[in-house]
Structures are given as C-alpha cells and as structure tokens.
Amino acid sequence: MTTTTPELVLEARGLVKRYGHVVALDETDFEIRQGEVLAVIGDNGAGKSSLVQCLAGAVQPDEGELLIGGQQVTLKSPVEARHRGIETVFQSLAVSPALDIASNIFLGRELRMPGIAGTVFRRLDKKRMREESLAVMSQLGLQTLQNIGQSVESLSGGQRQGVAVARAAAFGSKVVILDEPTAALGVKESGRVVKLIQDIKARGIPVILISHNMPQIFEVADRIHIQRLGKRVALVDTADIDMADAVAVMVGAKTPAELGLAR
Amino acid sequence: MNERAPELAAAAAGPAGAAPPANPSKTGLVEIEQGGPLTPIQWIERKMLSRPLIGPLAVLVIATIVFSIVSPNFGTLQNFSLILQQVQVIAMLGIAQTLVILTAGIDLSVAAVMLLSQVAMGKFAVSLGLPVELALVLGILVGVACGAINGLVVTRLNIPPFIATLGTLSIFYALNIFISDGESVPYADVPPLFNWLGTGFQVLGTTFTYGQVLTLAMFLLFAYILRSTAWGTHIYAVGDNIEAARLTGIRVDRVLMSVYVVAGLIIGLTAWLLIGRIGSISPTAGVGYNLASITAVVIGGTSLFGGRGRIMGTLLGALIVGVFSSGLSLAGFDSLWQEFTIGLLIIGAVAVDQRLRKIGR
Numbered sequence: 001m002t003t004t005t006p007e008l009v010l011e012a013r014g015l016v017k018r019y020g021h022v023v024a025l026d027e028t029d030f031e032i033r034q035g036e037v038l039a040v041i042g043d044n045g046a047g048k049s050s051l052v053q054c055l056a057g058a059v060q061p062d063e064g065e066l067l068i069g070g071q072q073v074t075l076k077s078p079v080e081a082r083h084r085g086i087e088t089v090f091q092s093l094a095v096s097p098a099l100d101i102a103s104n105i106f107l108g109r110e111l112r113m114p115g116i117a118g119t120v121f122r123r124l125d126k127k128r129m130r131e132e133s134l135a136v137m138s139q140l141g142l143q144t145l146q147n148i149g150q151s152v153e154s155l156s157g158g159q160r161q162g163v164a165v166a167r168a169a170a171f172g173s174k175v176v177i178l179d180e181p182t183a184a185l186g187v188k189e190s191g192r193v194v195k196l197i198q199d200i201k202a203r204g205i206p207v208i209l210i211s212h213n214m215p216q217i218f219e220v221a222d223r224i225h226i227q228r229l230g231k232r233v234a235l236v237d238t239a240d241i242d243m244a245d246a247v248a249v250m251v252g253a254k255t256p257a258e259l260g261l262a263r
Numbered sequence: 264m265n266e267r268a269p270e271l272a273a274a275a276a277g278p279a280g281a282a283p284p285a286n287p288s289k290t291g292l293v294e295i296e297q298g299g300p301l302t303p304i305q306w307i308e309r310k311m312l313s314r315p316l317i318g319p320l321a322v323l324v325i326a327t328i329v330f331s332i333v334s335p336n337f338g339t340l341q342n343f344s345l346i347l348q349q350v351q352v353i354a355m356l357g358i359a360q361t362l363v364i365l366t367a368g369i370d371l372s373v374a375a376v377m378l379l380s381q382v383a384m385g386k387f388a389v390s391l392g393l394p395v396e397l398a399l400v401l402g403i404l405v406g407v408a409c410g411a412i413n414g415l416v417v418t419r420l421n422i423p424p425f426i427a428t429l430g431t432l433s434i435f436y437a438l439n440i441f442i443s444d445g446e447s448v449p450y451a452d453v454p455p456l457f458n459w460l461g462t463g464f465q466v467l468g469t470t471f472t473y474g475q476v477l478t479l480a481m482f483l484l485f486a487y488i489l490r491s492t493a494w495g496t497h498i499y500a501v502g503d504n505i506e507a508a509r510l511t512g513i514r515v516d517r518v519l520m521s522v523y524v525v526a527g528l529i530i531g532l533t534a535w536l537l538i539g540r541i542g543s544i545s546p547t548a549g550v551g552y553n554l555a556s557i558t559a560v561v562i563g564g565t566s567l568f569g570g571r572g573r574i575m576g577t578l579l580g581a582l583i584v585g586v587f588s589s590g591l592s593l594a595g596f597d598s599l600w601q602e603f604t605i606g607l608l609i610i611g612a613v614a615v616d617q618r619l620r621k622i623g624r
Binding site: 019024058077079091092093094095096098099103105108109110112121123124125126150151153154195 | 309310313332491493496497499500502504506507510511512513570571593622
C-alpha cells in the first residue's frame with residue numbers, strides 16, 4: 001500500500017462507485033506526484049471515467065477516501081474541486097462559444113474593477129482579464145491568437161482546447177485533469193495538445209491525462225496508471241514498460257506480475 | 264472552412280518527446296484564423312458575427328432613407344417621436360424578452376404580466392384607495408412576483424420556458440380579467456402619476472415623453488449590465504452552453520431565476536408606461552404585445568437559441584417595426600402590408616441567424 005508522502009498532490013484510496021448493479025470502481029487506488037504527467041489508461045468500462053469524475057468532483061464515490069496534499073477531503077461538486085485546486089478540462093471542453101476568450105477563461109470567477117466601479121456598479125475589469133488571459137495563453141505558447149477578445153466559436157478545435165487548458169492552468173491550480181483531450185481532434189491538433197501538456201508541466205503543475213492515444217501517452221507521460229475492471233492493476237514508470245505490454249495489461253492479456261511489475 | 268496555417272503542421276511534426284520550450288515565444292505556434300482570402304459574403308458574415316448590430320442597423324438606416332424619399336412627411340422629428348411612442352411599450356417588453364431569450368428561453372407571458380400589473384395598480388389606487396405612489400410600487404411588485412413564478416416553474420419544476428410561460432400566460436391573463444372584472448378604468452379616474460410617463464416636454468417644437476426617456480434609459484442600463492457585469496456574462500453563458508456554464512461553477516438556476524425576476528420588474532415598469540401611453544387602464548389593452556416583443560428581439564438579431572444577441576438590437580428591432588409601419592402607411596399602403604413585411608423581416612432575421620450559427624460551430 002502507498003503511504004502518504006508530501007509529494008503526493010492528489011491521492012485516492014479504496015474508491016468504490018456503484019451504479020445500480022454495475023460496479024464502476026471496485027476499491028481503486030490512485031496517486032499523482034508533484035510535477036509529473038500521469039496517464040490513466042483502461043479499456044472501455046474499466047472505470048476511467050468514473051475515477052476521473054470522482055477526482056474532479058463531478059460524482060461522489062460511495063466508499064473510499066480522497067486526499068489532497070495528504071489531507072482528507074470530500075468533493076461535492078466540480079466547483080469545490082476547483083476551489084481546492086483541481087482543474088478539469090472536460091471532454092466537452094465546457095467552453096461558451098459565443099463568449100470571447102478572456103470571458104471564457106474567467107467564466108464563473110470574473111474580476112471586477114477596483115473601487116466604486118466594481119463594488120457599486122459591478123463593472124468587470126475586462127482589461128485586466130484580457131491581460132491576464134493573454135499572459136497565461138502566452139506562457140502556453142498560444143499567444144499568437146489574433147485577438148484575446150475574439151469569440152471562441154471563431155477558433156479551431158485545437159485552439160478551443162487551448163482556451164480550456166489555459167483556463168485550467170490560469171488559476172495556479174494544484175493539478176490539471178485532461179479528459180480525452182485529443183479525442184475530437186485531428187492529427188495536427190493532437191500534436192499541439194502534447195505541447196500544451198508539456199508546457200503545463202513546465203509550469204510545475206502535475207497533469208492527469210486520460211487518453212486512448214498510446215503514442216501520445218508514451219510521448220508525454222512520466223508514469224502510467226492502468227485501470228482494469230474497476231481497479232488499478234498497475235502503476236508503472238513509462239520507461240519500464242512498452243506500448244504492447246501496456247495494452248496487454250490493460251485488456252487483461254498479461255498480468256502485471258508476468259511482466260515483473262511491482263504492483 | 265478555414266485553412267490551418269502550415270506552421271502548425273510543422274510544429275505538430277516536430278520531434279517527439281522534445282523538451283518543453285524554455286521560451287514559448289520563440290517556438291510559439293503561429294496560427295492564423297483566416298487562411299485564405301475571404302469572399303465578400305464571407306467577409307460580411309464574419310463582420311456580422313463579431314458585430315451583430317450591423318444587420319439590423321443597416322435595415323433601419325436603409326428603410327429610413329427609402330421612406331424619407333417616398334414620403335416627405337416621414338423624415339421629420341415629429342414623426343420620429345411618434346414612431347418612438349408607438350414602439351416604446353414593445354421595446355420595453357423587448358428588454359425583458361431579450362434577457363429571457365438570451366438564456367435560451369422565451370417568455371410568452373410578458374403582455375399578460377403587464378396587464379395584470381397595470382390592472383393591479385388601478386385596483387390598489389382607484390378601488391382600494393391606497394396612496395398612488397404605494398399603488399404604483401405594489402403594481403410593479405406584482406410584475407416581479409409574476410416573474411418569480413415563471414422562474415420557479417422553469418427552474419424548480421424543470422418545465423421548458425415555452426410551456427411554462429404558455430401556462431402562466433393563461434393564468435395571469437385570467438387573473439387580470441378577474442381582478443378588473445373585465446372593466447377599464449377610464450382616463451378621468453386614472454391618477455396623474457400613472458399617466459406621468461405619457462406626458463413630456465418640447466424639443467425643437469416636437470413633444471417627447473418621459474416614457475420615451477425611460478425606455479431609452481432602460482436600454483442603456485441593460486446594455487451596460489449585459490456587457491460589463493458578471494451577471495450579464497453569465498446570462499450569455501447559460502444560454503450559450505448550459506452544461507459548460509454549470510461545469511465552470513455558474514449557479515445556473517440562480518441565473519435563470521434572477522433573469523425571470525428582473526424581467527418581471529421591467530414588465531412592471533412597462534405597465535406604468537402602457538397606462539401613460541393609452542391614458543386609461545384597460546385589461547385588454549395589449550394582448551398582441553407578446554408576439555410583438557418577440558418580433559422586436561428576433562429582428563434585432565438576437566438568436567432564439569440563446570447566448571447570442573445584443574440588447575440594443577432589440578431597440579433597433581422595435582424601431583424597424585415602427586419605421587416600416589409608419590413608412591408603409593404614409594406611403595399609402597394598406598396596413599395588411601405592414602404585417603406582411605414584418606413577417607418577411609422575421610424570416611429574414613432568423614435565416615441570417617441560422618447561417619451565422621453554422622459558421623460559429
């Protein structure tokens with residue numbers, strides 16, 4: 001069993017989630033360390049989505065515990081998860097197409113003008129929101145978007161992904177969860193997301209990457225969490241496994257023990 | 264479809280597992296939104312997408328110029344004031360309607376709420392003998408209460424706004440007839456305060472009313488609120504992508520509820536405006552205003568699917584309706600052609616919206 005060490009940013013122990021008779025999570029464990037990219041892989045029905053949703057606060061586990069920085073927490077909603085520094089880029093991106101980039105990045109936590117303009121007239125500080133959006137977009141290598149004030153619907157799929165990721169990265173969060181970030185993207189744009197993940201990591205923020213895209217995972221991930229039948233069957237350094245074995249463990253063709261993996 | 268810039272391909276094809284760039288500005292991916300030259304139509308569509316008021320403004324300006332050439336009496340300040348008086352009630356209801364439509368809802372009960380609100384004002388002041396100011400405030404609060412009921416039905420009972428307000432339309436209208444006994448309060452019995460918005464002042468020999476001033480002030484106020492406050496942004500966000508709004512932590516039900524309540528407040532004020540406009544309190548004064556308010560919103564370029572539109576578009580939409588009505592009648596057309604033209608404008612406006620939404624996907 002894992003012990004709580006300070007370097008674990010987010011940890012889960014014995015998570016159980018049932019939907020009627022279906023057991024989506026069967027006492028699964030989870031951990032992510034400071035500064036790493038952790039890929040979560042698993043076949044359909046392995047409980048990847050349920051795990052991510054528990055970590056993101058979107059669903060509540062029936063049993064088990066969640067620890068952030070070693071402290072036990074319960075996450076009742078994505079909003080609460082966000083307050084605790086867990087930013088999730090959902091597969092649907094959760095962007096508002098008709099709003100501009102800056103409004104999307106600050107959606108739900110807008111900045112108001114200082115003084116009476118903000119307190120009495122509730123005036124938004126659009127200038128500051130745009131500047132800060134631009135700053136975080138630049139840090140992520142997205143500064144060449146023509147205009148931070150342009151609407152998100154005028155962006156390509158990859159650029160929208162960039163906006164959603166920038167939002168997650170913008171708020172100095174403890175961990176960023178990317179749920180299938182390349183599922184809806186073309187080859188070129190997928191390459192771009194890889195770079196985004198590396199840029200978030202460069203900012204010192206650990207990333208949980210849920211993906212089916214094996215080459216991409218082996219390109220960016222430090223460790224791989226393999227989920228199977230509602231359990232974590234392996235947690236390995238990417239360097240210690242190859243793609244074929246990872247897939248074999250994922251689908252149950254090989255057991256981790258056969259491969260000499262610790263877990 | 265726009266072309267992807269070639270630099271992106273180069274970047275994507277870059278070495279696998281390359282170390283994150285220390286300085287993103289050097290390696291930053293250059294992406295240019297419009298790859299190739301745009302055709303004139305594409306250019307106009309892009310402009311209309313980023314500046315949604317261009318369309319209705321162009322229609323209004325062109326119609327005004329054409330009618331001014333056709334009829335010498337059209338292009339006068341006097342006629343402008345008259346048009347504004349004719350459309351002010353629709354325009355005010357249009358503000359409430361715009362708020363609701365921006366959340367991807369619709370309010371079919373606006374006219375019924377207005378009637379109930381004004382009938383309540385009359386009841387409080389004339390039949391019950393309450394102080395006029397109090398009666399006015401209570402009447403406006405009836406509008407607020409109706410809005411709250413609409414909001415509760417939509418958010419608590421999870422009934423689509425179309426159905427919810429179709430139901431409350433009947434309920435509020437019936438209450439309106441019940442409270443008023445179906446009878447009007449004649450001009451002579453209406454307290455002067457209730458008629459105040461129908462009175463006015465002279466500018467360049469033309470009479471402008473306080474009602475017109477209130478209407479324009481309300482448009483400016485709500486243009487500010489929608490553009491420059493978090494609440495305004497959240498209204499757009501809820502109408503645009505309700506799931507995204509929820510996931511980003513916006514309390515969607517609270518936004519919806521507040522929109523219906525504020526709409527009720529605006530409608531309550533409109534009830535006051537209506538009394539000033541027609542001089543008496545009639546329980547059957549503005550039944551047609553429901554659809555007219557939606558017409559103003561739609562012609563003003565606000566999308567019925569929510570999340571897209573400008574409050575000033577609704578003012579333009581109401582003015583377009585007024586300009587066509589006035590212009591066509593001054594040019595000697597039968598009033599049936601006003602209806603006909605407005606129908607064309609609605610279909611045209613929604614066709615443009617559909618086209619723009621397609622580009623926006």
